[in-house]
Structures are given as C-alpha cells and as structure tokens.
Amino acid sequence: MKILAVSDQVDDRLYSSYVRERFPDIDLILGCGDLPYEFLEFLLTALNVPLVYVPGNHDPRYNPADPESRVEGGFFLDQQAIFLKGLLLAGIGGSVRYVPERVNQYSQGEMYLRLWPLARRVLWKRWIHRRPLDILVAHSPPFGVHDDDDPAHIGFNAFRDFIRLFRPRYFLHGHTMYYKSNLESRISRLGDTVVINIFPYRVIEIEP
Secondary structure: OEEEEEOOOOOOOOOOOOHHHHOOOOOEEEEOOOOOHHHHHHHHHHHOOOEEEOOOOOOOOOOOOOHHHOOOOOEEOEOOEEEEOOEEEEEEOOEEOOOOOOOOEEOHHHHHHHHHHHHHHHHHHHHHHOOOOOEEEEOOOEOOOOOOOOOOOOOEHHHHHHHHHHOOOEEEEOOOOOOOOOHHHHEEEEOOEEEEEOOOEEEEEOOO
C-alpha cells in the first residue's frame, strides 16, 4: 500500500485540483503536524482515503467540540493507537518546549509522561490484533536523529526509548527542515526502526 505523509509546509503539488491525477493510488494519509487543517481536509476529500494526524507545536489545542481545532473527517492520533488498513499505527505530537506555556510543547520529562498512556494502548492493540507496531507518527524527531541543536528543534530522548521497547517498523516525523539535503539523507535507522523525515511530504510504500 502507498502512504502519503505530510508535514509543516503546504506544497503546491498537493494543494491542487490535479492531486488525484498526480497521486492516483494513495491508500492512507498521515499528517505529522504544523499544517493548516483546511489543507488536510482538502487532501482527505480530494484523495478520498482515511487521514490520521498528530499536532505540531504551531497547531491549536485539540478540542473535539471546536471545528477550528480539529480536522473534519480525520482521526486525531495523538497518544492513540489504531488498527487501520491492516496496519497498527500510533501517534505522538508536539515539540520540545522553547516558549513557556505554549500549546503542544513539552519538556523532555513531560514527553516521557505523555508516552506512558500511549505505551499501554499500543500493548493492548498489539495483543488484540496479534501484530507489532507498524508506524509511529510524530511531529518531532528522536534525540540525535534528524534533529537540530537550536532550542526549538531538539529531538526527544523519550522517543529513542519508545523505539527501543516497541521496535516500530517506521518512525515518521516532520518539524526539522533539511532544505539542502537529498531525500536519502532524511532516512536513518535506529535499531530495527526506519526513521524518516517526511518534510514537506513523502510517499512511502509498505506491506500491510
């Protein structure tokens, strides 16, 4: 199956009436944060496939009762696990805190606390569906992998530990922007997990 993963920057090749002709065989859309929700809703409608997403550090606080704070028709994957189209998916949004009291920003310790309920949900889904975690969808990268050394773009140590324990097949993230690097340099391995920086979008083929 083919997955379209998007983050951080609206690309005109996607925000176009020709998107379905350019990407005719997409099965699933994954949002890795910091994109206008109307753009995600456009992709969902134009491609007519499921969309799951996590928030970035520039996204609003999620409120299911407020249409402005969610993607209409999408599934909010932050701290959740879901079995969809033959894949076990989990999500964790947000970035490291660099501005006090900002939404979707967390300290290194707070991210460990946020991953605790997600770990329990992943264990439950793994037991129900008898399969390992396929994809962890995040906004930020793990510490030391595709991250930067400025305060806003440091990765999370907690993600490294989560990857070590659950060994997802893929870890997808945005947040850090490698304008001058080629696509291959945005793919790394952390143990058995393939870590991909998908900024601003990437099509990934995966066996269910």
